[in-house]
Amino acid sequence: MQIEDSLGPFIQTLNERSFWIEVSNMKELTNRELSSLAYKKVKEMILSNQLRPGEKIVQDKLATTLGISRTPLRTALQMLESEYLVESIPRRGVVVRKLSNEKMVEIYDCRIALESTAVRRFTQIATKDKIERVKRFFSDFIKQSNIDVEKYQIEDIKFHDYIITNCGNSFLGKLFQQSNLLLCINQIGLVRPAHETLPEHLKIINAIDDGDCNLAVELTKDHLLKSKDLITRKL
Amino acid sequence: MQIEDSLGPFIQTLNERSFWIEVSNMKELTNRELSSLAYKKVKEMILSNQLRPGEKIVQDKLATTLGISRTPLRTALQMLESEYLVESIPRRGVVVRKLSNEKMVEIYDCRIALESTAVRRFTQIATKDKIERVKRFFSDFIKQSNIDVEKYQIEDIKFHDYIITNCGNSFLGKLFQQSNLLLCINQIGLVRPAHETLPEHLKIINAIDDGDCNLAVELTKDHLLKSKDLITRKL
DNA sequence: TTTATTAATTTTGTATACGGTATACAGTAT
DNA sequence: ATACTGTATACCGTATACAAAATTAATAAA
Numbered sequence: 001m002q003i004e005d006s007l008g009p010f011i012q013t014l015n016e017r018s019f020w021i022e023v024s025n026m027k028e029l030t031n032r033e034l035s036s037l038a039y040k041k042v043k044e045m046i047l048s049n050q051l052r053p054g055e056k057i058v059q060d061k062l063a064t065t066l067g068i069s070r071t072p073l074r075t076a077l078q079m080l081e082s083e084y085l086v087e088s089i090p091r092r093g094v095v096v097r098k099l100s101n102e103k104m105v106e107i108y109d110c111r112i113a114l115e116s117t118a119v120r121r122f123t124q125i126a127t128k129d130k131i132e133r134v135k136r137f138f139s140d141f142i143k144q145s146n147i148d149v150e151k152y153q154i155e156d157i158k159f160h161d162y163i164i165t166n167c168g169n170s171f172l173g174k175l176f177q178q179s180n181l182l183l184c185i186n187q188i189g190l191v192r193p194a195h196e197t198l199p200e201h202l203k204i205i206n207a208i209d210d211g212d213c214n215l216a217v218e219l220t221k222d223h224l225l226k227s228k229d230l231i232t233r234k235l
Numbered sequence: 236m237q238i239e240d241s242l243g244p245f246i247q248t249l250n251e252r253s254f255w256i257e258v259s260n261m262k263e264l265t266n267r268e269l270s271s272l273a274y275k276k277v278k279e280m281i282l283s284n285q286l287r288p289g290e291k292i293v294q295d296k297l298a299t300t301l302g303i304s305r306t307p308l309r310t311a312l313q314m315l316e317s318e319y320l321v322e323s324i325p326r327r328g329v330v331v332r333k334l335s336n337e338k339m340v341e342i343y344d345c346r347i348a349l350e351s352t353a354v355r356r357f358t359q360i361a362t363k364d365k366i367e368r369v370k371r372f373f374s375d376f377i378k379q380s381n382i383d384v385e386k387y388q389i390e391d392i393k394f395h396d397y398i399i400t401n402c403g404n405s406f407l408g409k410l411f412q413q414s415n416l417l418l419c420i421n422q423i424g425l426v427r428p429a430h431e432t433l434p435e436h437l438k439i440i441n442a443i444d445d446g447d448c449n450l451a452v453e454l455t456k457d458h459l460l461k462s463k464d465l466i467t468r469k470l
Numbered sequence: 471t472t473t474a475t476t477a478a479t480t481t482t483g484t485a486t487a488c489g490g491t492a493t494a495c496a497g498t499a500t
Numbered sequence: 501a502t503a504c505t506g507t508a509t510a511c512c513g514t515a516t517a518c519a520a521a522a523t524t525a526a527t528a529a530a
Binding site for chain 1: 513514515516520521522523
Binding site: 293294295305309325326327328 | 510511512513
């Protein structure tokens, strides 16, 4: 059990990975102070790998570690369960979910279906400023010969997240958030190297800029399909 | 407040509508007795309209009505919130969600995206028995001149649910269950008359039987799009 | 040494108690 | 008559207590 050890230097340990978790994917739960706090902390601990996949969460210990009682922690765990980040086994406790490659493939299929819809709508309705914003995600990496993988991964997710949350279908966005469709994949880091996916991203952005929604959809499908296929081959 | 009144004759009142809720779309939570019970009951009460959209749920009253304490009720409400059936407003309580036509349209777009993927996969992998099962959903209605709308609605949802849960992508199934993509639409009853949708269903089934997955996908898209468009026109 | 059975300990799920916040209402002032 | 403020009540969120179940440890038998 490494919860006790890890929480002391926890704030310092938070790397950039935790940053986009904060900004792009955190439920707002103002005023439900303690449940909200527990939710955020535990989610961060999972996504930053301080609670490892497969590890059991002992409620009493984690609660005292966080300085709260079990009640708000339990509500937090319930939320995380609905987000597919932990699994609750009745009368046995809750464990951090571990995604198999099979599940990853399934998730990619869902992403392909939903993100296709998202880019199409985004391309149709996006304003000038939004398109400009999209262009900026990868502008820093174009010049660089050696890409900072850590930063690239963050922008990668931010890019996809931006399209999804700005496509005009808030229910679709909720679907993504609720099941952590974007985040859970990154349990394993980047699926494909940046030098391979960067050009794909840029092509998609160009298609969006041109207002060519069919092309944007096809490129997005292809982009995701390639990553899916790579995982499929590992099965 | 009509909770007290309604629970007395509650068991009797449960119509067939509650049946498919039970069989096709209930989270399994064996052994978490009271939370599970509360979850089922409250979900049934919402989907059978005993708790009406917009109505506030007073935890203490509903808990005593159900014969349990507030704690398991609260966990049940938390689950229902993640399913988008109720909305929890911090320090104010939880109310039954009311879906606007705009939201319905958004939901239809998500359904089109995901169910397209589902029929494609289903058509590809379905065994003989599963195809036979699919054929039976509407076999009773083919002969009838006057269709029992109540029963038809149930089979309609069961049909879509069957494709989704048997398409080989369990994550996709979870997505549907978790957000009640199939059920919440029926807050308003059948969107289009049975005599209009029945032929469409039969065509889809034929395409599946023929193993023509592209056709099955197109027909499914068209089928859902027509309902979506009808709601869009009401905006 | 290994396996079975039982006792001890841990941990979960539920109920209850408590403090604080929001809402309703009455009385006062404008 | 209407607006405002103070008080009472209702309700929510959290902590704690307790019982049932599960896990672990320990002891006895093969």
